[in-house]
Amino acid sequence: xxxxxxxxxxxxxxxxxxxxxxxxxxxxxxxxxxxxxxxxxxxxxxxxxxxxxxxxxxxxxxxxxxxxxxxxxxxxxxxxxxxxxxxxxxxxxxxxxxxxxxxxxxxxxxxxxxxxxxxxxxxxxxxxxxxxxxxxxxxxxxxxxxxxxxxxxxxxxxxxxxxxxxxxxxxxxxxxxxxxxxxxxxxxxxxxxxxxxxxxxxxxxxxxxxxxxxxxxxxxxxxxxxxxxxxxxxxxxxxxxxxxxxxxxxxxxxxxxxxxxxxxxxxxx
Amino acid sequence: xxxxxxxxxxxxxxxxxxxxxxxxxxxxxxxxxxxxxxxxxxxxxxxxxxxxxxxxxxxxxxxxxxxxxxxxxxxxxxxxxxxxxxxxxxxxxxxxxxxxxxxxxxxxxxxxxxxxxxxxxxxxxxxxxxxxxxxxxxxxxxxxxxxxxxxxxxxxxxxxxxxxxxxxxxxxxxxxxxxxxxxxxxxxxxxxxxxxxxxxxxxxxxxxxxxxxxxxxxxxxxxxxxxxxxxxxxxxxxxxxxxxxxxxxxxxxxxxxxxxxxxxxxxxxx
Amino acid sequence: xxxxxxxxxxxxxxxxxxxxxxxxxxxxxxxxxxxxxxxxxxxxxxxxxxxxxxxxxxxxxxxxxxxxxxxxxxxxxxxxxxxxxxxxxxxxxxxxxxxxxxxxxxxxxxxxxxxxxxxxxxxxxxxxxxxxxxxxxxxxxxxxxxxxxxxxxxxxxxxxxxxxxxxxxxxxxxxxxxxxxxxxxxxxxxxxxxxxxxxxxxxxxxxxxxxxxxxxxxxxxx
Numbered sequence: 128x129x130x131x132x133x134x135x136x137x138x139x140x141x142x143x144x145x146x147x148x149x150x151x152x153x154x155x156x157x158x159x160x161x162x163x164x165x166x167x168x169x170x171x172x173x174x175x176x177x178x179x180x181x182x183x184x185x186x187x188x189x190x191x192x193x194x195x196x197x198x199x200x201x202x203x204x205x206x207x208x209x210x211x212x213x214x215x216x217x218x219x220x221x222x223x224x225x226x227x228x229x230x231x232x233x234x235x236x237x238x239x240x241x242x243x244x245x246x247x248x249x250x251x252x253x254x255x256x257x258x259x260x261x262x263x264x265x266x267x268x269x270x271x272x273x274x275x276x277x278x279x280x281x282x283x284x285x286x287x288x289x290x291x292x293x294x295x296x297x298x299x300x301x302x303x304x305x306x307x308x309x310x311x312x313x314x315x316x317x318x319x320x321x322x323x324x325x326x327x328x329x330x331x332x333x334x335x336x337x338x339x340x341x342x343x344x345x346x347x348x349x350x351x352x353x354x355x356x357x358x359x360x361x362x363x364x365x366x367x368x369x370x371x372x373x374x375x376x377x378x379x380x381x382x383x384x385x386x387x388x389x390x391x392x393x394x395x396x
Numbered sequence: 397x398x399x400x401x402x403x404x405x406x407x408x409x410x411x412x413x414x415x416x417x418x419x420x421x422x423x424x425x426x427x428x429x430x431x432x433x434x435x436x437x438x439x440x441x442x443x444x445x446x447x448x449x450x451x452x453x454x455x456x457x458x459x460x461x462x463x464x465x466x467x468x469x470x471x472x473x474x475x476x477x478x479x480x481x482x483x484x485x486x487x488x489x490x491x492x493x494x495x496x497x498x499x500x501x502x503x504x505x506x507x508x509x510x511x512x513x514x515x516x517x518x519x520x521x522x523x524x525x526x527x528x529x530x531x532x533x534x535x536x537x538x539x540x541x542x543x544x545x546x547x548x549x550x551x552x553x554x555x556x557x558x559x560x561x562x563x564x565x566x567x568x569x570x571x572x573x574x575x576x577x578x579x580x581x582x583x584x585x586x587x588x589x590x591x592x593x594x595x596x597x598x599x600x601x602x603x604x605x606x607x608x609x610x611x612x613x614x615x616x617x618x619x620x621x622x623x624x625x626x627x628x629x630x631x632x633x634x635x636x637x638x639x640x641x642x643x644x645x646x647x648x649x650x651x652x653x654x655x656x657x658x659x660x661x662x663x664x665x666x
Numbered sequence: 667x668x669x670x671x672x673x674x675x676x677x678x679x680x681x682x683x684x685x686x687x688x689x690x691x692x693x694x695x696x697x698x699x700x701x702x703x704x705x706x707x708x709x710x711x712x713x714x715x716x717x718x719x720x721x722x723x724x725x726x727x728x729x730x731x732x733x734x735x736x737x738x739x740x741x742x743x744x745x746x747x748x749x750x751x752x753x754x755x756x757x758x759x760x761x762x763x764x765x766x767x768x769x770x771x772x773x774x775x776x777x778x779x780x781x782x783x784x785x786x787x788x789x790x791x792x793x794x795x796x797x798x799x800x801x802x803x804x805x806x807x808x809x810x811x812x813x814x815x816x817x818x819x820x821x822x823x824x825x826x827x828x829x830x831x832x833x834x835x836x837x838x839x840x841x842x843x844x845x846x847x848x849x850x851x852x853x854x855x856x857x858x859x860x861x862x863x864x865x866x867x868x869x870x871x872x873x874x875x876x877x878x879x880x881x882x883x884x885x886x887x888x
Contacts, residue, residue, distance in 0.1 A: 154716040161718030173751040241869040242862045243827035245841055250862060253854035298476055299513035299572075303579060304502035304531035313526065317517045332732075339734035343834055350736060363744035371733045371741060378732035394516070394559045 184362050185369050195352030196373055202266075202348055203335045206273035207281075211327070213274070214281025218289055219311065221282075232282070239279035244337055248272045252344055269341040277334055284326045288319035321392050328385030332378055339374070349373065425451045427487055427583055427614050428473060434481035435468055442468045444638040445482065450583070450616055455609050457625035458618045460635040461661060466618040469635070470585050473616070474505040487582055503531060506576030510588040512568045514560040514575070520547065521556045524575045532579065539578075546574040550604050566597025570604055577608075584608065586617040622665060626650060634658050675853040676860045679843075683857075686843030687864070689757075693829045693839055696761045698822060701768025708773035713780065723773070730770030735828050739763040743835045760832035764825060771821050779814035780806060813883060819876035823869045830865075840864070 185192070221232055239247070252268035255261070263271065292315050300310045342350025353370040357363040430448040434441065442465045450456050458466045471477040473484060475491065475498035484491040486501045515523050524543035528534040534542070547553050550570040552563075560568050569589060576584060589605065590598040602624050609615065609628050619625060625632050625646065632649040634642040634657075642649065642658045652658050676683075711723030730738070743759035746752075754762075783806050791801040833842035844861045848854040 153714060157711075157714075157716040157719035160711075160715070161722060164719075164722060171750055173749055176748055176751065237870060237873075238866065241823070241873055242865050243830040243841075245827075245830035245833070246844075246858060246862050246865060249841070249845070249854070250858040253848065254858040255855065257853065257855040293513075295509060295511050295513035296515065299507075299509060299515070302474055302476060302502060302505075302507040302509075303527035303575070304499055305527060306530055309526070309530040313518075313530075314515055318515075321517065336732075336734035339736040340831070342736065350734070353737075354740070357744070363740070364748060367737060367741040367745060371729075371737050374734055374737060375729065375732040394561050 180365055181362060182365050182369075184356075184360050184365055188356050188360075188366075191352050191356065192349070192369070192373070195347070195349035196377065198346075199335070199338050199348040199350075200377065202270060202273065202341065202346070203331070203338050206270055207277050207331055207334060209274045210277030210281050211285075213278035214283075215285045215316070217278065217282040218285035221286055222289070236279045236282050239276050240283070244272065244276060244340055245343070247276060248340060248344065251275075265341075265344040265346045269338075269344055269346045273334065273338065273341075276337075277330070280330055281327070284323050284330065285319065287326070288323035289315060291322045292318045324385065324389050324392070328382065328388075331381050331385065335377055335381055336374065426485075427452045428616070429485045430469070430473070430482065431484075432482035433469070433472060433479055433484065435465075435472060435477065435479045441638050443472070443479065446638075446640060448633070448640065450614060452582075452614055453612045455615045455628060455630045456617070456633060457629040457631075458616065458633045458635055459620065459622065459625060459661075460641075464635045465638040466635050467587050470507075470587050470616065470618055473583075473585060474502050474507055476507075503579060504582045505585060506579055506581035506583070507585045507587065508569070508572050508576050508589050510591050512560070512565075512572045512592070514568055514572055516560050519557050519559055520552065520563070520571050523560070523571060524578045527575065528578050528580075542578055543574070546577050547571070549607075550574050551600075564597060565593045566600045569593065569597075569601045573601075573604055573608075583614045583616070586615065586619070588618050588620065590619065590621060620665070622650075622662075634661065636661070672853055672856050675847075675851050675856055679847045679851075679857070682843045682847055683840065683861070686838060686840035689837060689839040690826075690829050693757070693761060693764065693832060693837065694822075694825050697764035697768050697825050697829075700761070700765035701772055701821075701825070704765060704769030705772025705776055708769060709776035709780070712773065712777055726766075727770045727773050730767055731774075735763065735767050736831055736834070738767060739831055739835060756832070756836040759835060760829075760837045764828060764832070767828065768821060768825050771824065772818070775814050775817040775821065776810075778817070779810040782813050783809045816876040816880040816883070819872050819879070823872050823876075826865065826869055826872075 217232055217236070221229060223229075248269065251272045252263060252265065255268075256263065296314055296318065297310075300314045305314065338348055339350040341348050342354055345351050349370060353366050357366045360366070426449045428448070428450040430446055433443050433446040433448065435443040444465075446465075446469060448469065458469070460466055468477060472479045472491075473486060479492075487504050489497050489501050489504075491497065491501070514520075515526070518526065521540065521543050524546060525536070525539040528539045528542060529536060544553065544556065547556055550573055552567055552570050552574070555563055555567060555571075560571065563571065573589075586605065590601050593601060598621070602621060605615075605617065605624075606628055617625075617629075626649075627646070629646055631643060631645055633640055634649070634655075636657050642652065642655050644652070649658075650662070652662070708723045708726055711719050712727070715723060739760060742763045743754065743756060746759060746762070747754045787805050787809065788801060791805045796805070829839055830841040832839055833845065836842070840861060844857050848857045851857075
């Protein structure tokens, strides 16, 4: 790391006393280590078996897989959307100096942020019906659990975003006599939301991956489909590898979207 | 009226108030009146029973060392800060009062901040036009027209569709002045308007403020620019440790020989 | 609607639940241990490695963070034995996938911690003639480690939460036991509430610790 700067910018052939040797050493070690790793993996893998892999099954079943992927995106996006609205409202309510209300909100947020999603899922789907007598479908339970969790995380993110708006903005808005609704909707929230974008993007990615849990309830998103097809065709490797790739692509898509959003809201100098 | 240490009362030589030249100023001329204003933060007292008056059309500059309470005084006038004792009357509206009173005061009192506090996510035009629309119910076209007029007046008409970030500090502060003026206030408060500016930009902002003085607007300016205070103010107030130590028109103020605190302040700053 | 919170069902099944807790803890500890080692290797690979090694390390981190842990776990459980031609118990599969998962996140945390040490520190040490090894051991790493702590605790909580997934491939940890026991008694609500409270009692203090440490760090760097 120390010589990264010098090697990256140093034109070939220039001799830095003592450092040239170090440059070669790092590259040499990396190369050897890399080759060793590849060799180890190569040796451990049963290539005869790999040859029998039939990736044709992916072509056969591309439609259900595509539908599953679409559902994954849909569930993630909608639960995040609802979670964001609820989270922002909660963050605004947190500003009110009502003691018991703040305690309730903090308890809610901490409860949903510090328990595993899988436990929440089972609790909502199997546990709540025992309490309320109302049975929810797998999709409903999945959506509810995801939304509750995302709202808790987003409440915290929104709180941080609102706090990040400089005090002077509040003062200027008040000094001008802006009514409360204009203060919030036109001055504070737009600035808060802009600050929140990176944290929101991170959350979106983690919920995109988290939605795979819904497969345990057979909700119908990508993981459900993958498990079903693997069982049906007895080709888990092909399916799972492909599904892994699809998730990677979805991740990249969302990350690209987030970066675009950040740039789109930036003000040119 | 407090601390006319040399026995100077404000009425003696204020060029801007013609009616007061007859003699004793009447209370009805006061557009701002603070009586025994006190503000504490725990053990620290920021304002100690301040008596402060400003007449219509008067230009008052408040100077003094940092932490003396100058900004605090300004902020209590438009309700951005509360106070513990005393009372404030602004244009007939009395504080402590209801929330509605504070809102009405804020409509009539414009404030310009040291750090501009422009809304970064809005264009210059929107920054200036927003408050009239939301706080006075002015229609969009009229608000925009007003914005254009005011921005032309402060010399920024060509930047009207830019964002604050794209402007220099001096330009941003001029926009802030236009934004406050858009509400058509009766009083303008300036909280160290040039302190955050690079030296080259101080004069362009002071020029705008000077032009405003010429229109007869009532102004209270907290500033470190003593040269500006000397030529523009009707009265200069020296605040230190939460009290008004000296109040005098510029000539007498700078010729001060009796108040030691003022003397030491002037020697450090001039 | 007649509902009565039956605490006895929890008490009755404490042995099973406790057995589940034991396995959860084992899973978490093993994954974090192996994950830390993997993370360090990957971090070094990304920072100091050139060409092939750097690329492998980056690919590892990107893949593990971009694919849901469930997919990784399933893949290793079903595909591992077939491709590598060995037997794989569900615990081993879960531990392996969770170690890989933890390692990827930790690699990024280690990297961020090291890069967060101001450049001036290394320059000063070098200007004084301190040998490279000591620069790392006494200047860079101590500061980097301090900065990593909140994020590291974050990964610990992440792994605890993720351990519940192992129930899907048959590891008899807490969620698995809760499911079994609930299936017998139909008291899903009480049992999962209890399980939820347990996880909360484990995770919440950790997250508070991380927050407190972050505040301490923020003050120090002022």
